[in-house]
Amino acid sequence: MAINLMRDKGTPLHRQDFTWRDLVQKPISKLNVDAFTRVRIILMNGIESESLRFSHACARMNKDLQGYLARVRRKEQHQQTLVNWLLPADQSPLETTIGYEQVAIEVTAALAQAEPDPYIAEVLRYGLLEDFDHLYRYAALLDRLQGIDANTITQGYTDIVPGRPTVDEHRDPLDDLREPYDKRKAAPLTKLHAYTILSGEHQTHDYYMHYGPWFADPVARQLYAEIASIEEQHVTQYESIIDPTESWMEKWLLHEANEVYNYYSCLEQEDHPHVKAIWERFLDYELGHLQFAIDVCKQVERRDPAEFLPDTLPAPIAYKSHREYVRQVLRDEVDLRADGTRFVNKQQEPERSRNYRRQMNADGSPSEAVAAGWRWSPGGELIADRGLKQAA
Amino acid sequence: MKSPQSMGMNRSGIDLSTQGAEEMMKAVDEFPPASGGNGMTLSQLRAPYFAEADPVGSIPLPGTLKGAAKSGMQKLLGHHAEVLIDQLAGRLAFERTGTRLYDALIGKFMTRRDEATMLSVDQLQQFRAEEAAHLGLCWDALHQLGADPTAVTPMADTNAVASIGLMQVIADPRMTIAQSLHAIHVAELADNDGWRLLVKLAREMGQDEMAGRLQAALEEEERHLASLRTWMEQIILHEAGAQ
Numbered sequence: 001m002a003i004n005l006m007r008d009k010g011t012p013l014h015r016q017d018f019t020w021r022d023l024v025q026k027p028i029s030k031l032n033v034d035a036f037t038r039v040r041i042i043l044m045n046g047i048e049s050e051s052l053r054f055s056h057a058c059a060r061m062n063k064d065l066q067g068y069l070a071r072v073r074r075k076e077q078h079q080q081t082l083v084n085w086l087l088p089a090d091q092s093p094l095e096t097t098i099g100y101e102q103v104a105i106e107v108t109a110a111l112a113q114a115e116p117d118p119y120i121a122e123v124l125r126y127g128l129l130e131d132f133d134h135l136y137r138y139a140a141l142l143d144r145l146q147g148i149d150a151n152t153i154t155q156g157y158t159d160i161v162p163g164r165p166t167v168d169e170h171r172d173p174l175d176d177l178r179e180p181y182d183k184r185k186a187a188p189l190t191k192l193h194a195y196t197i198l199s200g201e202h203q204t205h206d207y208y209m210h211y212g213p214w215f216a217d218p219v220a221r222q223l224y225a226e227i228a229s230i231e232e233q234h235v236t237q238y239e240s241i242i243d244p245t246e247s248w249m250e251k252w253l254l255h256e257a258n259e260v261y262n263y264y265s266c267l268e269q270e271d272h273p274h275v276k277a278i279w280e281r282f283l284d285y286e287l288g289h290l291q292f293a294i295d296v297c298k299q300v301e302r303r304d305p306a307e308f309l310p311d312t313l314p315a316p317i318a319y320k321s322h323r324e325y326v327r328q329v330l331r332d333e334v335d336l337r338a339d340g341t342r343f344v345n346k347q348q349e350p351e352r353s354r355n356y357r358r359q360m361n362a363d364g365s366p367s368e369a370v371a372a373g374w375r376w377s378p379g380g381e382l383i384a385d386r387g388l389k390q391a392a
Numbered sequence: 393m394k395s396p397q398s399m400g401m402n403r404s405g406i407d408l409s410t411q412g413a414e415e416m417m418k419a420v421d422e423f424p425p426a427s428g429g430n431g432m433t434l435s436q437l438r439a440p441y442f443a444e445a446d447p448v449g450s451i452p453l454p455g456t457l458k459g460a461a462k463s464g465m466q467k468l469l470g471h472h473a474e475v476l477i478d479q480l481a482g483r484l485a486f487e488r489t490g491t492r493l494y495d496a497l498i499g500k501f502m503t504r505r506d507e508a509t510m511l512s513v514d515q516l517q518q519f520r521a522e523e524a525a526h527l528g529l530c531w532d533a534l535h536q537l538g539a540d541p542t543a544v545t546p547m548a549d550t551n552a553v554a555s556i557g558l559m560q561v562i563a564d565p566r567m568t569i570a571q572s573l574h575a576i577h578v579a580e581l582a583d584n585d586g587w588r589l590l591v592k593l594a595r596e597m598g599q600d601e602m603a604g605r606l607q608a609a610l611e612e613e614e615r616h617l618a619s620l621r622t623w624m625e626q627i628i629l630h631e632a633g634a635q
Contacts, residue, residue: 027566029566030404031402031403031404032400032401032402032403033403034403035403088564088566089560089563089564090560090564090566144431144434151406151413151416152404152405153404155403155404155408155409155412156406156408156409156410156411156412156413156415156416157409157412159415159416159419159420159423160416160419160420161419161420161422161423161424162423162424162425162426165426165427217438218437218438218441219434219437219438222437321412323415323419327419327422327423330423364437366437368426368427369429369433369434369436369437370434371425371426371427372425372427372428372429372430372431372433372434373425373427373428373429373430373431373433374425374430374431375420375424375425376416376420377417377420378406378413381431
């Protein structure tokens with residue numbers, strides 16, 4: 001299915017209707033659904049969340065656009081509700097967290113491999129190894145706190161082993177900033193990647209900040225505090241790769257185009273019939289939003305949207321296991337650290353980041369404690385211990 | 393009666409991704425744990441929190457001097473009256489939630505009666521009414537002691553936290569009548585022992601008249617539990633085709 005961003009009209013805004021019953025549909029089955037359906041739901045919630053975040057920021061700075069933005073934003077909010085409410089009530093916040101980290105690993109790996117700009121690809125790989133470690137730490141927490149194997153969520157697609165140790169990921173804020181792409185020279189795919197990864201990481205940060213206090217266990221509260229702090233670093237990293245000289249209108253158009261790209265990517269690979277129908281419906285809604293924004297761009301800003309948007313979409317995000325790629329990145333780049341916007345070997349890491357890390361870890365490291373000696377095994381640590389006892 | 397359970401594509405186990413599991417084990421060998429130690433390391437991190445924790449809250453003092461001077465309270469002199477108040481408030485909270493659990497179960501059962509033909513709405517309604525009456529009993533007993541029955545005591549809070557999962561099961565439309573009954577069964581097991589303890593506590597603290605009323609509630613709770621045990625057995629054996 002070929003999409004033309006400039007010509008495809010989608011569903012016009014005035015025909016995008018919801019009811020409360022429509023917003024609250026049948027949730028997916030935690031037990032039966034393929035892990036990538038859950039991955040897509042989690043990411044698309046993040047994509048919609050970013051659309052609201054951007055729209056509000058834009059409205060605060062642009063009186064002339066407020067009415068246009070408000071009309072589209074109401075639809076986006078209802079879309080986000082419908083998508084996020086597909087997650088089932090028997091999927092605990094910690095199990096959903098495992099899903100969030102699987103998103104961060106498999107989607108970042110997909111983007112990094114497809115990314116045409118070598119520096120942006122390096123930035124993505126840098127973040128990838130950190131989120132990869134978060135999955136391992138949260139999996140240890142899920143096993144040691146509740147006796148649940150995280151692979152019941154990740155379903156064998158994603159390795160559960162240490163990445164760049166979370167304890168080493170804490171950096172000085174100046175070492176989280178990266179160089180932006182050049183809006184005039186960057187490939188459209190680079191821009192879509194940047195907006196996608198920023199959306200996912202921002203939602204991940206917000207999710208951990210929301211659910212950290214939900215836990216009674218002090219170790220869980222500390223681990224969520226620690227990893228939420230890294231996700232905030234990641235938001236800083238990923239928002240800085242976006243060219244800050246893009247105009248508000250340009251950014252709005254790119255947000256809408258990115259939503260089209262993401263729903264299109266979901267639709268192309270979804271097997272779950274009910275969820276697939278939702279992706280199809282919302283792809284049409286987003287094409288409607290894009291057309292609406294294109295009209296605003298022409299009428300209010302008197303600019304040609306073709307200056308900012310490609311006609312066609314790149315190949316969809318590859319929703320599949322990227323196990324071999326991730327392992328190779330881990331072997332090659334686990335010891336990289338950041339010096340400002342550059343990546344260096346850990347021996348060259350600036351003193352400011354070392355000092356900051358020393359301070360934050362002064363009372364101990366929750367991510368080290370939770371996974372002390374822990375290794376993934378089918379069914380969890382208690383089953384592995386039983387096997388050891390039987391062997392003895 | 394047909395079984396609402398079915399065999400299907402459950403993807404949570406490793407049998408559906410044996411290759412994935414094998415690869416994961418290879419990864420564990422190549423990238424071993426970064427830090428030494430074991431699960432006990434977590435205990436060390438928790439220990440200072442356990443040592444320094446504040447309580448979740450306190451048991452409220454009687455709201456009025458008049459209340460504190462009531463006859464029931466006088467008999468408690470020399471005992472820790474707050475323990476009885478806390479336990480009564482805990483039962484009050486549990487009965488209130490228990491009544492809502494039955495409300496939720498009855499609502500589900502009204503449209504899914506074919507899943508459990510041995511159940512009757514009348515009997516569920518009766519149990520629900522008795523749970524509601526029991527909360528009134530606790531409310532009155534707290535008043536009699538001069539305590540404020542609207543306050544959330546630590547035991548009431550404990551019961552509210554412990555009940556969260558039970559309501560999650562019954563309120564979820566995907567959970568069957570049998571699965572919902574399981575949640576009620578868990579509630580009734582805890583409820584039964586809770587009432588037993590409360591009767592004993594009231595007697596030991598010289599509240600014989602109160603204990604008599606609590607004993608009557610306990611007997612109704614025992615009937616609930618006996619019925620739940622029977623229903624659970626019947627429904628599971630029937631689903632299994634064993635009856």
